[in-house]
Amino acid sequence: MSRLEIRLEDAGVRRGERWIFRHLGLALSAGRCLAVLGPNGRGKTTLIRALAGLLPLAEGRRQAPAAIGYVSQSIGDTVPYRCLDVVVMGRARRIGLFGAPGRADYRAAEEALAQVDGLRFAERPFSRLSGGERQIVMLARALVTGADLLILDEPASALDLANQALLLKVIERLRRDGRHAILFSTHLPQHALCVADEALLMMGVEEHLQGPADAVMTEANLARLYGIPIHRTRVAGRVEAVVPVFLPAEHGPGPHRP
Amino acid sequence: MTASSAPDAVSGTAAASLPGRPWLLAAMAVGLLAMMLVALCAGRLSIPPVTALRIVAAQLLPGGLDADWSSLQERIVLLVRLPRVLMAAACGAGLALCGAALQGVFRNPLVSPHILGVSSGASLGGAVAILLGLSGAALVGLSFVAGCAALLLVGLLARIDGRSGVVTVVLTGVVVSALFSALVSMAQFVADPDSSLPAIVFWLMGSFAASGWRQTLLAVPVILAGLLAIWAMRFRINLLSLGEDDARMLGVRVERDRWLIFAAVALVEATVVAFSGVIGWVGLVVPHFARLLVGSDHRILIPASALMGAAYLLLIDTIARTATTAEIPLGVLTAIVGAPIFALLLRRRQKQEMGE
Numbered sequence: 001m002s003r004l005e006i007r008l009e010d011a012g013v014r015r016g017e018r019w020i021f022r023h024l025g026l027a028l029s030a031g032r033c034l035a036v037l038g039p040n041g042r043g044k045t046t047l048i049r050a051l052a053g054l055l056p057l058a059e060g061r062r063q064a065p066a067a068i069g070y071v072s073q074s075i076g077d078t079v080p081y082r083c084l085d086v087v088v089m090g091r092a093r094r095i096g097l098f099g100a101p102g103r104a105d106y107r108a109a110e111e112a113l114a115q116v117d118g119l120r121f122a123e124r125p126f127s128r129l130s131g132g133e134r135q136i137v138m139l140a141r142a143l144v145t146g147a148d149l150l151i152l153d154e155p156a157s158a159l160d161l162a163n164q165a166l167l168l169k170v171i172e173r174l175r176r177d178g179r180h181a182i183l184f185s186t187h188l189p190q191h192a193l194c195v196a197d198e199a200l201l202m203m204g205v206e207e208h209l210q211g212p213a214d215a216v217m218t219e220a221n222l223a224r225l226y227g228i229p230i231h232r233t234r235v236a237g238r239v240e241a242v243v244p245v246f247l248p249a250e251h252g253p254g255p256h257r258p
Numbered sequence: 259m260t261a262s263s264a265p266d267a268v269s270g271t272a273a274a275s276l277p278g279r280p281w282l283l284a285a286m287a288v289g290l291l292a293m294m295l296v297a298l299c300a301g302r303l304s305i306p307p308v309t310a311l312r313i314v315a316a317q318l319l320p321g322g323l324d325a326d327w328s329s330l331q332e333r334i335v336l337l338v339r340l341p342r343v344l345m346a347a348a349c350g351a352g353l354a355l356c357g358a359a360l361q362g363v364f365r366n367p368l369v370s371p372h373i374l375g376v377s378s379g380a381s382l383g384g385a386v387a388i389l390l391g392l393s394g395a396a397l398v399g400l401s402f403v404a405g406c407a408a409l410l411l412v413g414l415l416a417r418i419d420g421r422s423g424v425v426t427v428v429l430t431g432v433v434v435s436a437l438f439s440a441l442v443s444m445a446q447f448v449a450d451p452d453s454s455l456p457a458i459v460f461w462l463m464g465s466f467a468a469s470g471w472r473q474t475l476l477a478v479p480v481i482l483a484g485l486l487a488i489w490a491m492r493f494r495i496n497l498l499s500l501g502e503d504d505a506r507m508l509g510v511r512v513e514r515d516r517w518l519i520f521a522a523v524a525l526v527e528a529t530v531v532a533f534s535g536v537i538g539w540v541g542l543v544v545p546h547f548a549r550l551l552v553g554s555d556h557r558i559l560i561p562a563s564a565l566m567g568a569a570y571l572l573l574i575d576t577i578a579r580t581a582t583t584a585e586i587p588l589g590v591l592t593a594i595v596g597a598p599i600f601a602l603l604l605r606r607r608q609k610q611e612m613g614e
Contacts, residue, residue, distance in 0.1 A: 054503050070507040078365060079500060080554035092497055093509035098490035100557055
């Protein structure tokens with residue numbers, strides 16, 4: 001059994017009187033990847049922030065390393081720096097209070113950008129990038145921290161299809177090196193099937209389905225999770241696809257229901 | 259680890275290069291030196307630049323130069339203008355650099371060094387000192403202590419459950435400032451209208467007129483120490499400017515680092531106010547100008563702001579003492595010059611953002 005990276009035991013987070021989630025437990029060790037799925041407002045981001053240590057638990061225990069490579073969902077428009085300078089900030093733990101990044105730090109930042117195919121952004125101001133491009137740069141910054149645990153909050157939410165493929169490739173490569181544990185939330189079940197060993201389905205405040213991704217993400221469970229019919233099917237004989245069945249006509253007048 | 263993705267593209271293109279335009283810093287340093295020379299020469303008795311340079315040089319290499327200047331010229335340059343020039347440059351550098359640092363930490367370009375309540379505190383200290391008939395070292399000391407006490411008060415009030423968010427700090431700073439300003443008004447109200455009231459009013463408006471070597475040698479090292487501390491934390495300010503969550507996840511001890519910077523700012527600000535009164539606008543306007551020229555990265559913005567702030571306040575001080583026969587208070591001039599410039603900058607920025 002490889003090294004344990006992060007563990008939650010009987011964890012709960014509360015906003016005022018309302019519990020966002022309760023009695024949630026999970027454990028992830030190096031070389032493994034866990035995907036968190038749930039509909040909007042079910043508390044995915046809250047869970048991610050609690051895992052990252054940014055939100056205190058109202059109950060339960062959290063055990064995690066100090067250094068975590070983290071990609072948040074809200075990435076400010078207000079970051080006026082060059083992308084390479086944004087990425088190099090991932091080295092902050094190695095740079096003292098009065099220090100500034102040196103040649104080695106910049107080399108590491110460029111390598112990380114190269115890993116996510118983002119070298120073309122290096123010289124551009126971060127605030128001028130599109131949402132998807134920012135996510136790629138932020139992923140590079142998470143990599144350059146050198147942390148063994150990566151926590152990514154919907155890293156694919158703004159990515160086009162080619163970049164989704166790239167993201168999955170990067171996650172898979174990190175998973176295979178055996179050193180990293182990767183935890184990400186997503187609205188795309190297919191991503192979970194593709195790279196995650198385990199899946200966590202946030203069904204309700206106190207109900208969480210957890211297990212091997214393939215076993216837990218049954219058509220029935222996914223349909224219950226999102227409230228619409230969902231099919232799993234094989235494409236080209238080997239690729240597993242998850243197809244949500246959208247039936248706009250049944251639900252209202254137009255295709256743009258909120 | 260990177261084997262599969264274009265390792266040849268990695269070979270240090272812009273690695274370790276400072277972002278922005280570092281050569282601008284050199285240009286600014288030259289500009290500052292030129293401004294210092296102008297300030298040494300200008301005045302009721304104007305002195306040719308070469309003579310002023312030779313007088314200063316003669317002090318640095320004794321016996322190397324023949325004295326072809328009058329002793330009056332020498333005394334004006336060495337005893338009157340030089341200490342004042344150094345003081346004005348240090349204060350300008352201090353105010354502008356503190357402004358740039360706080361704008362980064364607060365992630366708000368409208369923040370000035372006065373936001374922490376330090377200058378109101380120092381004002382109150384000075385006003386009370388004048389009211390008590392104190393002057394010189396006692397006035398400076400009381401003002402300095404009150405300025406630092408103001409920051410301490412802000413720190414205590416803004417701390418809730420051992421933490422303090424930036425918004426809380428700003429609001430607490432505003433509250434403490436308002437309280438101390440009211441107390442300054444109170445001091446003016448009870449002051450003797452013939453003697454201490456005008457003294458308080460003029461002291462508050464800011465001036466370097468009292469800056470001789472004694473004051474300069476006391477103030478400049480303290481200001482420089484504060485500046486050096488903030489400059490050393492320039493990359494930390496970049497990290498803090500990302501926002502609390504991001505900075506924390508990157509391993510920054512946000513709370514501690516923030517207060518370290520605040521403490522250094524308080525040191526500089528309290529010293530400036532104690533020796534020269536309240537000089538507004540420098541800390542707000544100059545960082546904006548610097549940002550236009552060198553960009554937002556604090557590794558270059560911090561030194562650029564310091565150099566530009568020094569030259570700017572020197573220019574203002576030179577105008578203040580040469581424009582009319584009486585000295586115009588500095589705080590008045592910086593506001594008259596600073597407000598329109600700031601309005602222009604804001605419009606320009608707005609236009610740029612709408613154009614994108």
